[in-house]
Amino acid sequence: MECWRKCDVLIAGAGPAGLATALFLVKNRPSLAGRIVAIEKSAHPRFKVCGGGLIPKTMLALDELGIPLEVPAVEVTRGEAATPVGGVDLSRGGDVLCTVIRRDRFDAMLARTASEAGVEIVQRDRVLDAAQGAGGVRVSTERGIYEGQVLVGADGSGSRVRRAVFGARKETIGRALMTDIAVDPERTPEFTGKRYRFDFRCVSGGINGYSWSFPCLIGGRPHLNVGIYDQRPREFAEKSGEQSRMIAELVAAFPELPLDGLKRHATRWHSFPIRWFDARDSYASGRVILAGDAAGVDPLMGEGISCAFEHGKLAANAICKYLDGDGSALQAYDRALHEGAVGAKLGKLAFAARHFYGPHYRLFFRLARTSRRAQEIAVDWYNGARHLDEVPTRRLITRWARAVLLGEPVR
Ligand SMILES: Cc1cc2nc3c(=O)[nH]c(=O)nc-3n(C[C@H](O)[C@H](O)[C@H](O)COP(=O)(O)OP(=O)(O)OC[C@H]3O[C@@H](n4cnc5c(N)ncnc54)[C@H](O)[C@@H]3O)c2cc1C
Structure with a gap:
């Protein structure tokens, strides 16, 4: 028999973006426990094609959620990059640049934590379609119908929710x-x-x-x-x-x-x-928002786990406001993804991708190799170490110029 289920928040996809949204929701508002349903087509632990590199930004998000990394991991403290114009060595005085996990174990850990916090994860059910009206949003799956106040499309780069509500675009x-x-x-x-x-x-x-x-x-x-x-x-x-x-x-x-x-x-x-992120996309339509790969992540490196957590945090804040009666909260989420810290960072990475992968790539790789200090700032900024990626652009440029031209320490 087909199931029919009603709740407050529906999440399509229980990967990092969907689970981060759910975890930030129950952290912000414990009374939402039992009122969030995440629908996942697979069952955890499930294989995910991914390198599993967690940048420090992701580790900060896990700290914020109070989730210890209880899965096997390898810490990386140095990096080597071969470029078309020569090599670059990266290190930040022994700081961890990346923590490498396996996604089956990592995502299962997040799912377990979310379940324990009162998030219902319906596994082995696939979202097929989504439609919305004045009273709510309705999701059809292989096994039934779900209704909620808000839907988060966190169902990855081939997102059904995106296709159903926002239309298809393949060029990104x-x-x-x-x-x-x-x-x-x-x-x-x-x-x-x-x-x-x-x-x-x-x-x-x-x-x-x-x-x-x-x-x-x-x-x-x-x-x-x-x-x-x-x-x-x-x-x-x-x-x-x-x-x-x-x-x-x-x-x-x-x-x-x-x-x-x-x-x-x-x-x-x-x-x-x-x-990947394209500033022309929109991330909210009525009662539906997108997060993680469904929205679009780092165009330069394809790194997406930190974005999934950033989107999840912003989505949870917006959803709480929306459920409290602020009808513009989901549109504010869309603006935050375009104009807030995460949008600004992804916009800069899109700019970098256009140049490092564009016709004058040799010039840009050459520039990237010129200053050790500039490289250190770039790595800290990319990794979100010490929240450097949240520093406004003008202050960041000043810091960069002082470090490169006057030799001031980066920290
Ligand atoms: C080869 C490769 C290497 C990568 N390496 C890294 C890396 O080292 N570091 C990094 O940060 N990022 C990396 N990425 C990117 C990273 O994997 C993604 O950005 C990240 O998984 C995005 O999380 P998400 O939750 O948005 O999507 P996903 O992880 O794709 O999760 C989406 C979830 O939705 C489920 N789902 C999909 N469709 C439906 C449906 N119709 N109904 C119900 N459920 C559905 C899926 O089963 C999945 O569990 C890599 C990607 C690839 C392809």
Whole structure:
């Protein structure tokens, strides 16, 4: 028999964006426990194609929610980036640059925490459609009908909610593919040096992105997660076949790794879309808002977990106000995503993507290599370390100029 369920807040998708929204909602307003339903097509722990790199911004969000990271993780304190004009070494005096987890374990941890806090997660049910009227919003799923006051579309880059309510746009979808390789940690620089590696040389080959290699643990065993991101794969798809180009560039980036099997499909790999931020999009329509990949994340690196948490926090604040009778609160969420700290950061990353992946990429990579201090500020800003990404642009430029020109310490 078809189920019918009524609640206050409906969330499509129980990934980081949906779960962060739910967790911030019950944190802000404990009385919402039992009145939030998240609908998830899979069942946790479920596999998610992802490198699992958590930047410090995400760790701050977990702290804010009071959630200890109780899953196996590898901390990275150094980075190497190969670019078309030479290499860059990154470090912040031993500070953690990235914490690498596996998404099945991480998302399951978030789901468990949300369930314990009173969020109902309906698993193995897929959202098919969403419609809204004056009295509420109605979601049809494979197993029934759900009605609520507000709907959060947090169902990833292929969002059904987005398609149903906001219409489809495909030109802002990037793609990343990845594989995992078991390694001997004693002989692998990513483990011995606690480092991650990026390689942007594929930009010369026409890929708007980079290859990466992250140390990680799978079932307790050391592995490298390696992959490649292309912000605009459609440009290739029309010419030659996007994935074989991406695989060839990935193999070229890490020739010492046993990646040859990728070309022959002898080594298993996974590929998945990432929707990136475009300021022309809207994120609220009536009673429906979008969060995480469904809304659009970092265009430069394809990093999306910190965005999922940022969106979740803003969405929860807006929903609480909306339920209190502020009819403009969801539109204010849309404005915050465009004009607030997260919108400003994503806008700058979109600008950077246009230049680092544009026709004058050599000039921009050269500029990026000129000053060590400028690199440190860029890394802190990107990582959201010490909330640097929330500093207004003018103050940030002043700090940057003083650090680069006068040699003032970055902190
Ligand atoms: C190869 C690759 C590597 C990446 N590496 C990193 C990285 O290292 N660090 C980083 O920060 N980001 C990374 N990303 C991006 C990151 O994975 C996403 O930005 C992040 O998962 C977004 O979270 P989300 O909750 O918005 O979406 P998702 O994690 O996709 O969660 C959406 C959820 O909705 C569910 N769902 C989908 N459709 C429906 C439906 N119709 N009905 C019900 N449920 C549905 C899905 O099953 C899923 O659980 C990577 C992405 C890829 C592809």
